[in-house]
Amino acid sequence: MVRLKNFSIVVVFFTLLSSLLTAQNFIGIRGGLNFAWYNERGVEFYGLGKNYSENSKVLTGSAFAGILEIGVSKYFALQPELVIIQKGWGGDSNVEKSVVNCFDFPLLAKLKINERYFNVYAVFGPTFGYALSALNSKKNWEEEWGDYNRFQLSLSMGGGLGLNLKKGIVFMDVRHLRGLNSLKKTSTLPPYTYQDQRATSLTFGYLYRLGE
Numbered sequence: 001m002v003r004l005k006n007f008s009i010v011v012v013f014f015t016l017l018s019s020l021l022t023a024q025n026f027i028g029i030r031g032g033l034n035f036a037w038y039n040e041r042g043v044e045f046y047g048l049g050k051n052y053s054e055n056s057k058v059l060t061g062s063a064f065a066g067i068l069e070i071g072v073s074k075y076f077a078l079q080p081e082l083v084i085i086q087k088g089w090g091g092d093s094n095v096e097k098s099v100v101n102c103f104d105f106p107l108l109a110k111l112k113i114n115e116r117y118f119n120v121y122a123v124f125g126p127t128f129g130y131a132l133s134a135l136n137s138k139k140n141w142e143e144e145w146g147d148y149n150r151f152q153l154s155l156s157m158g159g160g161l162g163l164n165l166k167k168g169i170v171f172m173d174v175r176h177l178r179g180l181n182s183l184k185k186t187s188t189l190p191p192y193t194y195q196d197q198r199a200t201s202l203t204f205g206y207l208y209r210l211g212e
Contacts, residue, residue: 024071030205042193061086098136
């Protein structure tokens, strides 16, 4: 009885694996530039209590990702990614430039339209991130992580254009990321401020069609 149960599990596993390999599934990579900044919102404690919102300078960094596209239907797919990305913000006379090296895990829904020679798509979904290390123009943050959130929850949205080849797709991707939690841990004393990470990336990549 136990052997029959184990055999049934093996059959189900290989059936699912076979269906994945024969569906429109892709594996690939993408890489390019990431333009990052933060938005700060709060109350000016030393002024008249006026609410404010302002953006930092932009930091130019890099982004590289591994991609798995799991086809659900002709027009819809799921696309988890593993991303090494440079976030942070640029500097000016008041703020030091900071480079934050992060590991991101987007879980994206993908809507796409396929034609014979090209395809267009849109992606949307949550991104879970972890700050591996950070450097600014004067010092390493390693001793100051108590003031910052290493874990980052963001919303990713974007789209792209692909060129269909015999074995895969060459594509261009534009992505915008908006942080949902504050970069710094929220202060319990005034002035109250909230900083969220934002970024826009431009990357190019290749998707290889599985099961052929």
